Amino acid sequence: MAGLARGAGLRAELLAVGSELLMPQRAETNAVYLTARLREVGIDVQARTTVADDLGVLEAALRGALARADLVITTGGLGPTADDLTREAAAAALGRPLHRVPETVAWLEARFARFGRPMAPVNLKQADLIEGAVSLPNPRGTAPGQRVEVDGRLLILLPGPPREMEPMFEEQALPLLRARSAGRVLLTRVLKIAGMGESDVEQRVAPIYTRYANPRTTILGGPGQVELYLTAEAADAPAAGALIEELAAALRAAIPGRVFSEDGAELPATVAALLRERGASLALAESCTGGLLAARLTDAPGASTFLDRGYVTYSNRSKVEMLGVDPGVIEAKGAVSEDVARAMAEGARRSAGTAIGIGITGIAGPDGGSPEKPVGLVYVAIAGPAGDSVKRAHFPGDRDRVRHQATQLALEMLRRGLLQLAPL
């Protein structure tokens, strides 16, 4: 794939510490937060590493990062247990001793006293500071952070829990970093597109974006969505924004009406805003998606202004009883059919008395498919004041992907209807 814009700013590396982060069942989320915040001040992360609670490995990883980067931020390993080794490893990597700070000891003792708990002696090591470092107070936990500069390289140690780490980074690291990277900003805008395949989008936009070296463009495809990442580098945010807007305008013109979001909003939020704007009320009738569309639309607050109700009609009987679907139609056409999708949408609209009704029926798999009606076959119907529209789709992928793509299709159909764009 094409590379992303990397300029002459600070070279940064992130180091997450903790054996549990290396378990296959766990994800490391601090790096995502830090990467996003650093880009705001023009700092690009060139590598991020997750390291086990092992003094030797951790020290070697720190040495490596400090040799390659101008800025190294660690998260985790600052607690009181024997496995918390970031302080010791950093001191060793820098070749500097640790000193116990009496003020921090007093602060720790006061904190424990305030919660009426005795302080175990193991906690004392949280008061150890690398020689020459500045202690970073942690008002939300017991482990203070540290900041130390050696030969023009900056090392910042932060605790692992996001609710402690994030405000400390925000208040005690970001202002400093902003000052250092003055005159350089990296800005990324993501253009999101639903209802088109990746290669289809690529074919239409590649002749445009390949003409630009700055912003640089990356195209990424996922289930039911394609995203164009536009990254510009400039002296300040307005200048970077102007570079991005010029290219974005050209891309939008190449795929008219197709970009649903440029501000990070996902499709449910975009559609929710449109529904609120228009004062349109909505009722949902979901079969194969089993409430997923309702859950996605109510994921953000404020859905009560447009979403009156949802029906999860998993059984044929519930389609008949709740939505008034004609049992003869289910018999004749099958529950997964254009007619049933349409009857579900109309039934939801009628029984709820809303402006719009949506019906979704399909075969999410892995079972239940047949040669005529394979796994992945989905019908989406929208009933509104101006009549009905129905779309048949055959989605690739597993159950999760089929269900997700079905909700994407319903939302994009609804968006296009609300904006009176040409139907899909």
Place this chain on the structure above:
Amino acid sequence: MAGLARGAGLRAELLAVGSELLMPQRAETNAVYLTARLREVGIDVQARTTVADDLGVLEAALRGALARADLVITTGGLGPTADDLTREAAAAALGRPLHRVPETVAWLEARFARFGRPMAPVNLKQADLIEGAVSLPNPRGTAPGQRVEVDGRLLILLPGPPREMEPMFEEQALPLLRARSAGRVLLTRVLKIAGMGESDVEQRVAPIYTRYANPRTTILGGPGQVELYLTAEAADAPAAGALIEELAAALRAAIPGRVFSEDGAELPATVAALLRERGASLALAESCTGGLLAARLTDAPGASTFLDRGYVTYSNRSKVEMLGVDPGVIEAKGAVSEDVARAMAEGARRSAGTAIGIGITGIAGPDGGSPEKPVGLVYVAIAGPAGDSVKRAHFPGDRDRVRHQATQLALEMLRRGLLQLAPL
């Protein structure tokens, strides 16, 4: 936190290559797959790094990993573009030249010919092999992998796309690694608990698990769920399994009826299996969770055997019309109240004619809270043949966490009811 079992086996590091993997919007998934598969043959990953497409940084990261580990596996950066630099960086890190392999050139030409496309000259570098390396065929793509051994350290280069990388790892790397780590297996079992806080679980189980050095235990808390990771090391899987079972039995006894899963299943799957087993039918009435419980229960296939229908009653009117909730009760007690939760559960059960009805009403936030009814307040009611049960909870965290915890509470209440365990 307590460390995880690390023994005397091969020390492994993973290196994912690609600037796009360092964008805040992207996740790196190959590491999760490789970590899980390596543990099956007793190999623990001590560090994993994601590196930008930058020759200098990549070479330095490879040098670091090779200095610390016995086994280094890279993914990505083997394609034909100028940004694909893993081969060159690995050759430089090992101090060995690259040679173009005529057989691979011929294979590439044949592959392009088969698809009727001309081969651009840039593709030739995919035929470059590090001196002393073994080429690893890639039947699903154009980029072959490489395996090279230097001073007893093994470096394996694999392509980035999972559908190419995973079978190559499985067929061309895993057998070799299994042979090298013969006589050592790492096994992890996760005991999952809902409806109890982390410190409450910790207090009851710590006196037990701290007596065991093998298996080692790690406790991790998330919203609405606590997990105990038990990792054993032994000569083979049955021996490791026996070590784990002994400790698991002692832990289960300390928190009777609380562990809902030991096989990786999440709470919705556990409850779905119970409902199927008992032949119990279910109807859901969701307000603040907006279909999330229905979506979680239908996430896995087979929900149609027990889930008859779901009502997403976002408006007061829909609660009255769909579920027969008395408007006087909503007026007197408010939509978020024990009485309304109970009436929703009973209404769902009655109108659907199912064995069990669930009602959830609450304030997910961020708006809508008051001193008497703060954000996070949720009532869950279950109506069944033996009568009703209602539980009031006040959940911490943001909208997502409140909604997720509300569904966890409903599922755990249902699980305990089905198993006739003491109510929460």
